[in-house]
Amino acid sequence: SNNAFICCAKLLLYLDVIYDKLRHILQSFANSSHHLIPTFELSVKQVMESETTVNDVVDIASEELEAAFSQWSISEDVAKAEDVVDKRVIPGGRNVLITSALPYVNNVPHLGNIIGSILSADVFARYSRLKGVNTLYATGTDEYGTATENKALEEGVTPKEICDKYYKIHKDIYDWFDISYDYFGRTTTEEQTAIAQQIFWRLHENQYLLEEVTQQLHCPKCDRFLTAIAQQIFWRLHENQYLLEEVTQQLHCPKCDRFLADRFVEGNCPFCDYCEARGDQCDKCGKLINAIELKEPKCKLCSTTPQIRSSKHLFLDLPKLQPKIEEWFKETTQSKENYWSQTAKVIASSWLRDGLKPRCITRDLKWGTPVPLEGFTDKVFYVWYDAPIGYPSITAHHNKHWEEWWKNPEDVTLYQFIGKDNVPFHGIIFPASEIGTHDKWTIVNHLSAVEYLNYEDSKFSKSRGVGVFGDNARDTGIPSDIWRFYLLYIRPESQDTTFSWTDLMNKNNSELLNNLGNFINRALVFINNNFDSTIPEMTFQSSDKTLLARINRELVHYFDLMDKIKLRDGIRHILNISRIGNQYIQAAKPWELIKKGPQEKARAATIMGLAANVSALLSVLITPYMPNTSAVIQNQLNVKINLLPKDNRFHCILKSGHKISKAEPLFKKLEAKEIESLKERFKGKQEKTDTNGTPEADPFEGLTSDELNACLTTQADKVRQLKSQKEPKPVIEKEVKILLDLKKRLSLLSGNIPQNNLTNKNNPFEEF
Template sequence: MMEINGQPSPEKLKVLLACFETGLHKIKVNSKPGSALSVKLDNEIEFTSSNAAVRYTYETQGVKVDTDTLHWFEWEVTTLRKHVGSYCSLSDKKILNINEFPNLISSLQYLENSINSGKLECDFSNKISAANCVVFCTISPLFCDPAIDGVFPVLRKHFDIFMNRGSFRSAWKEVTGGEGRVAFQAYFAATKTQWKETKPTNSTEASKPTEQNNSSKDVVSKEEIETAKKSWDSCNVKTTKPRVHPVLPKEGEKNILITSALPYVNNVPHLGNIIGCVLSADVFSRYCRLRGWNVLYICGTDEYGTATETKAAQEGVTPKEICDKYHKIHSEVYEWFSIGFDYFGRTTTECQTTIAQDIFWHLHRNNHLIKQTVEQLYCGRCERFLADRFVEGTCPLCAFEDARGDQCDKCGKLINAVELKNPKCKMCSDTPTIRTSEHLFVDLSKLEPKLRSCLQDSFKGEGWSNNAKTITETWLRDGLKPRCITRDLKWGTPVPLEGFTDKVFYVWFDAPIGYLSITANYTDEWELWWKNPKNVQLYNFMAKDNVPFHSVVFPSCLLGTDDEYTIVNHLNATEYLNYEEGKFSKSRGVGVFGDHASKTNIDSDIWRFYLLSMRPEGQDTHFSWSDFLLKNNSELLNNLGNFINRSLKFVSNAYGGVVPDPVVNNTDLELLALVNRELRDYVTDMDKLKIRDNLRRILSISRLGNQYLQENQPWKLIKGSNDDKSRASTVTSIAANLSSLLSILIHPYMPQTSSNIQDQLNIQGGYLIPDAITRMLSSGHKINKPSPLFRKLEESEIEEYKAKYRGREDGKKEVPKVEVEVGDSKGLEEEVVKQGNLVRELKTAKAEKLEIEREVSKLLELKKKLSLLKGEEPVQKKKGKKKKK
């Protein structure tokens, strides 16, 4: 199955060629002008990097991507691609003089020399290598241009052989439709600001008009040049105000209240959990502070419910002890990831009981609650009513076999547990029976008009993700129905109404109230945030499965009180982040969890960067170790880190660490204007919560900086005439100030890296994001000693982590073989206990049915051996009850 959508581009060409070469035919490629590439391969693994997708296709066929190949991957991303783009974005159906593109000539000469020396092996007689696939697809638009003919004979010879391979011809035709280089023109035109390239100039040549300079005037307007000059000369640097706790709303200021979905307390969060709520919210809260807004970021652990009771029973402790244990684990994980909560609390507090019961009584007095006798599933073996999420079976609406008792993950519809077909208790796999119990419901149908009116205003907010709107609108389209808010459980907020005091509140009534109670534990003046809709903007961050409870159920309950509660203005939901070829699974040892990441030799900022670059904003994405390595080594190390380090090292080595005096010319102002474009788009995208794609703005600025240094080469100019030395000072000063700007823009994504850059720059931080780049580092400013920001990740290191967190090759948790000596009843008893715990873990984790059955069989065999060893008849199982003898 092949599906190729969007603009033709060399990036699509290389992915398709790799698939043809390796025989991988399940592929979906899509991109739009200005949007990131999206590649889905094989079993729906998604990549946003074409080189990572190429690597994956080759490795799935057993082709080792070695260090030499990775060198070509990185060089293509950081050097070749932009120089090819600089030519193709300007040539537009006319022939340009290739000699006007010295950097492109240098890159092609490097390729030709590498082929001659054997550094790049080009034997196309059998298979096209991964390196050849990446490099030759990138230069393919060039070699359709007559201007290239005769200039690089070795490259031309090998390209002609490459082009005549059947796999390349097929890929070329599929991507370009047989139109040749013209088919790529829309792609290069849409992205031409990324490719701008000018001839190296010195101060004498800068004022001379050249063909290239004239071309660049079509890119940067006169108004942009004037704005850049005005801002640069103003030296207008604004700083943040001191932050004093408790943070409270202020009249006349933009007050932002941020919450991320409360992580459930009974397990360690994995990478998908982290990017889905707390990390995304952290990025936005840090950004808000850089805009000078008054912001409060609240979160905490969700601790009530059946899952906690069950986990406590498994570990032989009380629910409170489970909550204490895992609240600490969550806190430590988020602290390591530099998640900057203003307050991280929990729901098992007196404030939670007080506020939840107060909202309940308001709903009761306003006649928004009704009593209904309901049928519930009861597990005889577990001797309890089953909470919705502890029942699984076949969805009655779409026939999905792994639906939960409250919602089907496939069709997204809410269901009642008793409606499931073939229901099973998630804990013991027995078939539950139906019993009746009287419960309280909030009548959402009566509150629907109020909710619709509220959402009509709320939907105007920029922060609503498409999936959040769609899910909410689907609920409203189908019409709201009464929703049960009580449960027959022990561990939860008690229901205070006579006749229901033996029940607790249902988690999806109770848990969102945790935002209020956690704020109340932070400050006694919590109502200034939560009962102040005219002066507070509320942003919610979560995964898509939590949306209806935050956009429909919780707002309806607040509206039903008739109090002036702050209702959600922006709800941003992610899709799911999966792991490599499958899903995260604690029981099977698959995937990286929060406590794992902290034990690697990879800094938390690198984890943050990669997770945010893979943030599943429009569709599910997959964590990939290969892509992790590539993004670190190419985008961080060779692009961002390389620019900042070489800029500051030159200040240190050539000017004794003192920022020199700049005398800017038109070429410099063009660069500053292009930076201002990226800066403007950075703010626009972040306001709309386009967090993932906005990383491109930062990397584009550092890429412009690298190109600027390479074009001007201040290390050569400083050895020349007085004019050359003056030019070197200007270039050095601008590069250092670009580094200062990048230290601000990178802060929401990589706060420790931001702090490191600012320490090296010897600035105190706390700068607001400027409207346009200005001189943050004045002439004479003394910087500290620079040092590299990032390190290269080695393939051997990544392979080690990949093996460590993949679980068994079949995706199942490794179970040690049981070897017990005859007569060793104590050892066998211990193995029975271990195997029994494993079975419970697998059931709780919703492992595959065959896997559970296999481990249950092992458990029964162990029990049989133990019975025989003790001289007893083996225990028989029948209908979930032990047969007594």
């Protein structure tokens, strides 16, 4: 039938979705094969019963065909003037403010860091601009704190020299990846000090700060224990009495004679016993740590065992602010106009559910924003308080109208892109600082937090040389657009995903070379060779209108997903349009028609004229993902398009008589030999395994509540069967442990049952 090519293309799309889920399952299959089968079955059922799937196989009515043809015939503007540098807010209009998590300046970002925030934010910023929305994207480097001091000591230079060196490294990497930020700045500016201190004083005035004397680790050998916006916020918090003073216990190194802030001390994690846990967080289990909780702590500078000493510090009174935060959080996350990723909502909700605790905002360090309050002027602000203020301070450094963006919640919508480890700071603590000032700050409306990206069967590690880092990507010979495409194709939106060289090769060769690139190239080459590089006259038949209608259906999905920041799924609908286009050409066989009579030649003209217009549409749809490829396509089409259709429908872009340029291939095939060489190059030094062999991967990592429920039911049945068969007790206990772990995970994910309430008398799994 005329729709046969559509059905085939659609089936391929859904098989691709199912394959992605299957890959995740198979990665753990060797360790545990039985309990993930229900997860896979559930995933397939959800895909095939979804509203999207059902709608896409419904026949197209004649009314939809005629509507698609009518929309096609309407001309729309496809280009707009370039943005100005000093952007202003449009009163009463739609103004979108975008930030991505500020990376620590002292490290080179790896692929997981890049997709986790800055690349994702770039895609959405480009998409927003294509929709004609007034958009400002600000990001930069986080330069204060112990990480910078530590790196400076390692390299024997000043913190300022470290910041200058790595700021350039970061900017060069992001420029190579074609990140389209409006401002890429730093937190070591006068504007940062002023705003941080302003917020501090407002919190102090409003009585949201506490004073405490703390005990810290201090190194006797080293003898070491505001930019404008940060200080503004500080003073507002001070005025509003949201600051507390307390004496706290801290680690102090007697040899270095200094307090040991988080990055200057390492020891065994009190939760999982990981031997290289830092004084602020464990990289293995991800839990936040108080440095004095570390077991067997050591000064990172001289390996001396530190002592516990007291130091007076300021705390943000989060318990006092919690009612205001909860009110804001509920209003924000329940609004249909706002989008928070599930990861962001779950983590932020758990913090609120468990009750907020006072949080220290000062440090015994030299490198940082100075605290302006008498009695604390020898201290600096804690980086978790100070760093998010970098967003407004970077804007202020480049734009004198910064307050139009950052103190204007009525006219500005704020999107923030982060990794899941940053959710507490962006979803709770930074909003708390803004709320505590009692000023009208622009607070996050949409929070997109992603899971982790792993590397092959390991994790990224600069020290072990495992994985691709930003500076490495430039040296592989693979264009930046290919990196962007693949990272977005595997973006870890709802669960951890894995970078795979083989999968990168396959996606490049199948989706880009054979699908997208093949469709556009064959259409343009045909017009070059048979129509003197001129778009021919087009006379539509029913099958052509069907193509328009099918593309419009794909566009509906594309815009809906992009608006909800589901960037990974958005790209699949772009590829489906080119896949449909390929099937359309293949079914019509214009290369045969062109050799026949006038009627057949006219038919070939319509087919290829329509194909060229689909190519033009694809060129603008892929702009957020592959900006260089988009520019190349538009150069070949001899057209400039920087606006998406306002009504989200397919319109004629290239009129009959329009001259195109010479077509050239868009992509190159990646060869297996080349990929194997790169895989070997970046595998690094392999970690030694213990005598028990390689640790098993976590088969339940990243599963949704429905998927966990399916696993839970299957596991419960298995335990009952083992008990009925009177299997040995150790065998049963092992499976019961898995069952209770599943129950615990499901409880924590749903947020309904406390972590320690898994075996009470009301627990249906008490029998086990």
